Amino acid sequence: MAEIGNRGYANADVLVSPAWVAEHLHDPSIRLVESNEDILLYTSGHIPGAVHIDWTSDLNDQVRRDYVTKASFESLMSRSGIGPDTTVIFYGDKNNWWACYAFWVFQLFGHTKAKVMDGGRFKWEKENRPMTREAPKYQPTKYTARERDDTTIRVFREQVLQHVKASHPLVDVRSPEEYTGERLHMPAYPNEGALRGGHIPGAKNVPWARAVNPDDGSFKTAEELKKIYVEEQGLKPGDDIVAYCRIGERSSHTWFVLTYLLGFKKVRNYDGSWTEWGNLVNVPIER
Amino acid sequence: MHPRLREILETLNTISDPDERAGMLIDYAARFREVPHDIAQRPFPPGNRVSYCESEAYVWAVEQPDHTLKLYFAVENPSGISAKALAVILDRALSGLPPEEFADIPQDIVERIFRRNISMGKGMGLISLVQMVQHLAQQYVQAHKASSA
Numbered sequence: 001m002a003e004i005g006n007r008g009y010a011n012a013d014v015l016v017s018p019a020w021v022a023e024h025l026h027d028p029s030i031r032l033v034e035s036n037e038d039i040l041l042y043t044s045g046h047i048p049g050a051v052h053i054d055w056t057s058d059l060n061d062q063v064r065r066d067y068v069t070k071a072s073f074e075s076l077m078s079r080s081g082i083g084p085d086t087t088v089i090f091y092g093d094k095n096n097w098w099a100c101y102a103f104w105v106f107q108l109f110g111h112t113k114a115k116v117m118d119g120g121r122f123k124w125e126k127e128n129r130p131m132t133r134e135a136p137k138y139q140p141t142k143y144t145a146r147e148r149d150d151t152t153i154r155v156f157r158e159q160v161l162q163h164v165k166a167s168h169p170l171v172d173v174r175s176p177e178e179y180t181g182e183r184l185h186m187p188a189y190p191n192e193g194a195l196r197g198g199h200i201p202g203a204k205n206v207p208w209a210r211a212v213n214p215d216d217g218s219f220k221t222a223e224e225l226k227k228i229y230v231e232e233q234g235l236k237p238g239d240d241i242v243a244y245c246r247i248g249e250r251s252s253h254t255w256f257v258l259t260y261l262l263g264f265k266k267v268r269n270y271d272g273s274w275t276e277w278g279n280l281v282n283v284p285i286e287r
Numbered sequence: 288m289h290p291r292l293r294e295i296l297e298t299l300n301t302i303s304d305p306d307e308r309a310g311m312l313i314d315y316a317a318r319f320r321e322v323p324h325d326i327a328q329r330p331f332p333p334g335n336r337v338s339y340c341e342s343e344a345y346v347w348a349v350e351q352p353d354h355t356l357k358l359y360f361a362v363e364n365p366s367g368i369s370a371k372a373l374a375v376i377l378d379r380a381l382s383g384l385p386p387e388e389f390a391d392i393p394q395d396i397v398e399r400i401f402r403r404n405i406s407m408g409k410g411m412g413l414i415s416l417v418q419m420v421q422h423l424a425q426q427y428v429q430a431h432k433a434s435s436a
Contacts, residue, residue, distance in 0.1 A: 037406045037408065037409050038366065038367075038368055038369050038409060039305075039309060039369070039401065039405060040309050040312050040313055040316065040368040040369050040372065041366060041368055043306060043309040043310060043313055044313045044316070044368050055406075057305075093366055094341075121366060122366070125365065125366070249406070
């Protein structure tokens with residue numbers, strides 16, 4: 001795989017390689033943040049110095065279906081030893097799926113000093129780099145976040161409805177089985193299911209993982225990504241695009257790819273996604 | 288539910304601290320032993336692969352001379368910690384039981400072990416692993432019925 005700087009990305013500096021991370025393990029200006037789907041992974045071993053951010057308990061409000069408040073985010077940043085000038089390097093399992101989700105939530109609060117480690121945990125482990133089970137302890141910081149901005153990179157159902165009516169593009173990043181409505185939810189987990197199957201009218205189906213190389217979890221080159229999103233799906237960098245999945249985590253990965261790697265100007269993540277749309281009364285659905 | 292499985296679930300249920308609970312599950316995963324060569328070798332047969340499990344897990348249920356079953360697993364993803372932990376729990380709880388008793392696994396076993404903070408994809412893979420175990424056991428039950436009919 002080519003060096004990150006040679007892959008033609010619109011914003012190559014949003015990615016760092018495992019080698020770069022290895023050289024900056026003791027750099028006080030950066031904080032490594034591991035965010036995984038598998039809740040056991042961090043405890044079983046992580047990059048030395050990395051803190052753990054859990055997608056359910058740290059990023060989601062524990063009562064409402066929403067993200068944490070400004071105060072909760074500030075508390076999270078403080079206990080993670082992250083100051084306003086700290087550069088946060090996200091990484092995680094599943095080709096950085098959850099790392100991109102955490103990255104996206106951080107952007108809601110304006111923490112722009114953020115990068116993703118290319119290839120995530122998979123690439124780090126594949127390169128036989130050091131892991132530890134020791135959880136680091138950092139001095140709490142004083143962190144003042146801006147109010148959460150739900151208007152720029154996040155979108156709600158009424159806006160999606162208007163988006164559909166205006167025939168603006170949507171990207172459904174779920175599996176083809178979910179897109180066609182064949183699969184509604186998994187057994188025993190109806191809380192992530194929906195009463196109706198299918199997709200939002202007009203949505204193009206581009207499963208999120210197409211953006212990564214399965215061999216090492218790294219992102220595909222800009223040329224390869226353009227073939228998928230621009231040539232194959234007809235998306236344009238100036239389009240107003242809404243990405244969605246089931247609860248907004250997989251689509252944050254695609255949001256990251258379109259926004260940072262391809263430089264698309266207006267991509268928003270519909271985190272209500274199919275668990276909301278597929279349960280709404282009287283909204284249009286395609287199969 | 289068989290007492291061995293009940294005991295494991297009850298023990299997990301007493302641990303409210305998430306880190307302690309994760310530590311216990313990781314300890315289970317650390318005890319994972321891959322299917323021995325005399326049972327199966329790579330490439331593992333697709334028929335033993337667990338559907339939807341992104342950790343690429345495989346299950347075997349081998350009948351013993353006393354007609355109980357012994358479970359074996361393989362998990363190809365080195366990061367498949369949860370799959371390995373579940374495999375060890377299922378092996379400890381169920382190996383040595385007659386296949387008829389495999390039907391008595393609670394529907395919500397994955398949720399009871401991993402709690403609700405598990406994603407859909409991960410949960411689906413783990414549930415499929417349990418279902419695969421039950422499916423293999425059910426095959427033995429039906430074979431026994433057919434042979435005794």
